[in-house]
Amino acid sequence: MxxxxxxxxxxxxxxxxxxxxxxxxxxxxxxxxxxxxxxxxxVVVGLSALSGQATAQRAENQDTAPLSFSYTDASGLIDPAVAKAAGGIEAGNAATARADVVAGRAQCHIDYPKDPLSQPIDVQGKDLGLFDSGRYSAVAMSVFNASIEKRIGDPVLAKLAVHNPEVQLVTYANGAPTPGIxxxxxxxxxxxxxxxxxxxxxxxxxxxxxxxxxxxxxxxxxxxxxxxxxxxxxxxxxxxxxxxxxxxxxxxxxxxxxxxxxxxxxxxxxxxxxxxxxxxxxxxxxxxxxxxxxxxxxxxxxxxxxxxxxxxxxxxxxxxxxxxxxxxxxxxxxxxxxxxxxxxxxxxxxxxxxxxxxxxxxxxxxxxxxxxxxxxxxxxxxxxxxxxxxxxxxxxxxxxxxxxxxxxxxxxxxxxxxxx
Structure with missing residues (x-):
């Protein structure tokens, strides 16, 4: 039973x-x-990939599109040849150059301070949109870094001065390497x-x-x-x-x-x-x-x-x-x-x-x-x-x-x- x-x-x-x-x-x-x-x-991965491609294409267009700007250099570190190659013209008066940007008569003005270590680089520019306007800051830093590299002279020292070297970290636990993140x-x-x-x-x-x-x-x-x-x-x-x-x-x-x-x-x-x-x-x-x-x-x-x-x-x-x-x-x-x-x-x-x-x-x-x-x-x-x-x-x-x-x-x- x-x-x-x-x-x-x-x-x-x-x-x-x-x-x-x-x-x-x-x-x-x-x-x-x-x-x-x-x-x-x-769908999420596809949209992310398309967004990444659009961002890369926009960055490429920004790099190739011409940009005219004026600049003033109180630090004495900016090389005029480097600035001219990037599309820059040295301005005699910073206030006048900024007023031209505000009035729409000029595209961008970059004011390099006397002590870049403690003072920010002041940039004014015509609004190009939420994302494209960031190009102004990129140009300001590009001109600054290129001028420092040219002043140092040695290409290796110049790159080390403005770029951090890559660090490869390996950690161990109980005598064996750990996989990290x-x-x-x-x-x-x-x-x-x-x-x-x-x-x-x-x-x-x-x-x-x-x-x-x-x-x-x-x-x-x-x-x-x-x-x-x-x-x-x-x-x-x-x-x-x-x-x-x-x-x-x-x-x-x-x-x-x-x-x-x-x-x-x-x-x-x-x-x-x-x-x-x-x-x-x-x-x-x-x-x-x-x-x-x-x-x-x-x-x-x-x-x-x-x-x-x-x-x-x-x-x-x-x-x-x-x-x-x-x-x-x-x-x-x-x-x-x-x-x-x-x-x-x-x-x-x-x-x-x-x-x-x-x-x-x-x-x-x-x-x-x-x-x-x-x-x-x-x-x-x-x-x-x-x-x-x-x-x-x-x-x-x-x-x-x-x-x-x-x-x-x-x-x-x-x-x-x-x-x-």
Whole structure:
């Protein structure tokens, strides 16, 4: 008899998983929402690329377009030949030259001060628009730098005097080179995936227990199926749906990132650091990020299942869902503190408190500020809370499934006796 019951439970579990998965995946709305994310990413990247090309073209046009200006030089550092080659004519009176610009009779006037180290270079010019007017300042600095280079004489010393040399930094930890800022990308992907998963699947998590209550079919379902089997099947189907959405979003984004990685200006990984394409990979941080993402997803799923079991309708559950989502964004306001002081008291509280632990732990892990024992505690907190929330949701759904018009009393559903 027990074997028959276990077999029936396994059959029911498979039936629930298959039904929920196919019902969601076969909806056009599912694919519309899933494909809209990579499409939006492609549109943003495309607009950024077009903007960059337009900016480069505008800068090229500015460099080739003629510019006439007058200048006065109280410092004695400006070389007249250099200024003339740039289109400049030395003015006898600075006030008169500035008045000509204000009246529209001249395009630009540059006034080089006596002590450029403590005084600014004063530039007045005809308005060319918000971006193109910046050309005046560029010409003023170009003439100044070229004059200094010519005065020094030695080309190498001249370039060192006006241009900072490039610095290549390599840092080490435990005798091995560290990847630097580029190392945030691989473990940081799990933080992005967590936000996408909750925001895209949050309503489905909430409706795991609400749908049957709103359709008044709970009693009929529970006569043929264990509530634990029903909810676990729905949650597992939700995990499968999340995997499909992750692949739909992740594969196009990865291909797009691979095509554009050389144009993103990422620093090269240090020698000895394993990479995937141009992205350095820290296997330990990636593994911790994966498990933090998985347990965080299950914890929020259990919490939303419990909320859905208590609320009588999706409308009332939506208000509580908003509060839960807000808790996900609270750590972002403290992101600078989590990164700059990852082992401080505030960071510890954010990392070990269940509702803020997912984002805080994922952020600290991505930036290299999460010790292994802190990761272990955070994973334990998420796993325990996820199990408790899911167990609570099943219990509330079992005892309060017929409370169609009102909220389930948690104490009464759990069998707690109250004293007058």
């Amino acid at each position: 027990n074997n028959d019951r276990r077999g029936a439970n396994r059959h029911n579990l498979g039936t629930v998983i298959s039904f929920e998965f196919r019902r969601t995946v076969l909806k056009p709305k599912f694919w519309l929402i899933s494909l809209s994310v990579p499409l939006l990413i492609a 580029a190392g945030v990308i691989a473990p940081g992907i799990f933080l992005v995936l967590f936000y996408l998963a909750v925001l895209m699947l949050g309503n489905q998590m909430l409706n795991v227990t609400l749908e049957e209550k709103e359709n008044r079919v709970t009693e009929m379902i529970l006569t043929t199926m264990n509530p634990t089997t029903l909810i676990v099947g729905k949650v597992l189907a939700l995990v499968g749906i999340g995997i499909v959405q992750g692949l739909v979003v992740g594969i196009p984004a990865s291909v797009l990132f691979g095509l554009l990685s050389n144009n993103l200006g990422l620093p090269e990984a240090s020698a000895g650091v394993p990479t995937l394409g141009s992205i350095p990979i820290n296997a330990g941080a990636v593994a911790i990020g994966f498990f933090l993402f998985l347990f965080s997803f299950l914890m929020f799923t259990g919490l939303l299942v419990a909320i859905g079991a208590v609320m009588p309708s999706a409308k009332e559950a939506g208000n509580t869902f908003g509060i839960v989502v807000m808790s996900m964004f609270i750590p972002l306001y403290a992101a600078s503190l989590l990164v700059s002081d990852p082992h401080g008291v505030v960071s510890q509280i954010f990392t070990f408190f269940p509702l803020t632990a997912p984002v805080s732990a994922l952020l600290r892990n991505a930036t290299g500020g999460l010790y292994w024992w802190e990761a272990t505690i955070a994973l334990a907190v998420l796993a325990i809370c996820g199990w408790l929330f899911l167990t609570l949701g099943v219990r509330l759904f079992r005892t309060g499934s017929i409370s169609y018009g009102s909220r389930v009393k948690i104490g009464r559903a759990l069998g707690w006796k109250t004293r007058r």
